[in-house]
Amino acid sequence: xxxxxxxxxxxxxxxxxxxxxxxxxxxxxxxxxxxxxxxVVAAVVFGxxxxxxxxxxxxxxxxxxxxxxxxxxxxVVNTANAEMxxxxxxxxxxxxxxxxxxxxxxxxxxx
Numbered sequence: 001x002x003x004x005x006x007x008x009x010x011x012x013x014x015x016x017x018x019x020x021x022x023x024x025x026x027x028x029x030x031x032x033x034x035x036x037x038x039x040v041v042a043a044v045v046f047g048x049x050x051x052x053x054x055x056x057x058x059x060x061x062x063x064x065x066x067x068x069x070x071x072x073x074x075x076v077v078n079t080a081n082a083e084m085x086x087x088x089x090x091x092x093x094x095x096x097x098x099x100x101x102x103x104x105x106x107x108x109x110x111x
Contacts, residue, residue, distance in 0.1 A: 014092040021084060040066045 012020065040063075047063035050056035087093070 018084070018087055018092050025081075036070065040070050 043059075043063040043066050047056070047060040050059040
């Protein structure tokens with residue numbers, strides 16, 4: 001599903017791609033962002049409570065991996081999203097290629 005949507009979006013010109021990006025994830029920040037943070041907090045709490053129990057070390061390592069993944073998302077993806085959010089549909093930067101900025105799929109890897 002994601003690959004099909006990505007393949008279709010790669011053929012868009014820069015203005016259409018930007019219009020889609022501005023509308024597609026409009027409510028994701030309202031619902032998905034807080035839910036993702038709450039999930040990571042819950043994993044940390046469960047990992048801390050599982051210390052000393054069978055599988056507790058694995059739960060703690062899993063929670064640590066989620067914390068690192070969320071930190072990387074904030075450092076990389078959120079920074080790019082904030083920059084692209086400032087783009088006007090008709091004012092896409094000149095170094096933007098068809099299908100979005102170089103290396104961009106438009107979807108978070110962990111979602």
